[in-house]
Amino acid sequence: MIYRLLALVAASFLVLPNSAQAKWRVAESDYFVVYADDSEKDIREFAQMLESYHAAMEYVSGRTVPKPSPSNRVTIFAVGSRRSLQKLYGENSRYIGGFYVPRAGGSRAFVPDIRMSNREPTASMRTLLHEYAHHFMISGSRFAMPRWINEGAAEFFASAKFPANGNVVVGRPANHRANELFYADKVSVRELFDRELYAENRGKRYDAFYGRSWLLYHYLTFNQERQGQMRAYLAALVGGQDALDAAQSAFGDLDQLEDELDKYQRAKRMYNFTISPDKLETGAITVREVSEGHDKVLPLQIVSQRGVNREEAIELLEEVREIAEEYPADAAVQAVLAEAEHDAGNYAEAIAAADRAIAANSGTKNAYIQKGYSLFRLAADAEDRGKAYGEAMVPFSKLNKLENDHPLPLIHYYRSYAERGLEPPEQAKHALERAAQLAPFDQGLWMRVGRMQAQEGKIGLASHSVRPLMANPHGGRLAAEARRFVAALEKAPEGEPFDVSMLSSMPVVEIVPTDGDDEGASEPDGADESGNSGGA
Known part of the structure; x- marks a missing residue:
């Protein structure tokens, strides 16, 4: 995914785990997908711990977070070591113990490994639990909570412990x-x-x-x-x-x-609260080994899904192509190739790789996504843009049939009109709002929804959509933009279309300080020009 990563070098591609002894496995549960080169027992226990943690937060908070559609689960990659994690993060990574990138249809978290000592989370694990607490709270409520509550609650839950008897202890001293x-x-x-x-x-x-x-x-x-x-x-x-x-x-x-x-x-x-297993409702967990080809390409997939710029994408592509040539009928490998080709700007090649992945396994969702992304890019410069955008929607329509609540088809349905300068029909506007409801953690997507609503003259609704972004616990550019937007909306008359272009001339006043958290970091919303973010 094209996402600016300032200090990633080619050598870092090689530090992720993939030795001859390692075997990547994936665990899937109601709220999480976990990739790790670890034993079946360890990865299952880790996934169960996460599901129990989620259930404990529901029990203590009294909130119920609906089970997400499969692609809106949080995908966690265990990259092998803290050194590997810091290389993956890029600049200013000295104190990074883990990080989280929230995106509609593609939220990713990165940790060094999945092991615990005496059922006690490591510092890196606390980072993951802290960030998932934010994810949980945003998913459960659109109310813009004060920053101290956001961070206080995240720390409250992240100090959890997971005894062998299945209890979950939360609210321990931090x-x-x-x-x-x-x-x-x-x-x-x-x-x-x-x-x-x-x-x-x-x-x-x-x-x-x-x-x-x-x-x-x-x-x-x-x-x-x-x-x-x-x-x-x-x-x-x-x-x-x-x-x-x-x-x-x-x-x-x-x-x-x-x-x-x-x-x-x-x-x-x-x-503290000690919650027994009988009070923690969790679903089934499945664990499987990935294919031989996917096992080889997964370290490169991790780098790609962390985010690379064009130059880095071209370097990464060479390694992905070598593996893809070895496994031309492996759907997972070809889907990774499609993503790498797209990131490098090779849209025709990305489409061809996506088609190979779909031919090998018609349920390969990322293949439809990458094909759709590349077709959207080509449609922008097509002679017959109406026809081109119609064709670009085909893979997203097929994705929608595979997963009805996947947010990306809904987002791109709206984009297929907006990017041509056309007024989207009401159905497309509702689709964008529905996508944001499915992915409440995607800040950039909510900003787009707020802008759309303001342009329609729905001033109060737009303010309601954007206001929670002001309370983003990690602050940043989008939080400042949201404050500027809400301040402008307070002066706008309800029912009259709001000119969102005027926002570019208003000064940005950033008053949310840098976190200073020495244990982890959360990425900004992930919106960018590539189309690979749900918010873009």
């Missing part, structure tokens, strides 16, 4: 935040509640935002005298109260809350 809490710059409760106040007071040193967010979330969850106050706080925010006013109405004297939180930080013992 011991990995201990040094931060005691030695980093303190963040007051007022600064947690008020994003602008935090940005104003934040210094250049690493501070305790993550630790204090966890501490406050944990305290409000277990303190009996403050039960219900967090819900009241969120209700006040939904009702339109200012951030600090909402906090004071729910929690009372904030100085008293500050004192209580400082005392709680020094507590020698804390509560």
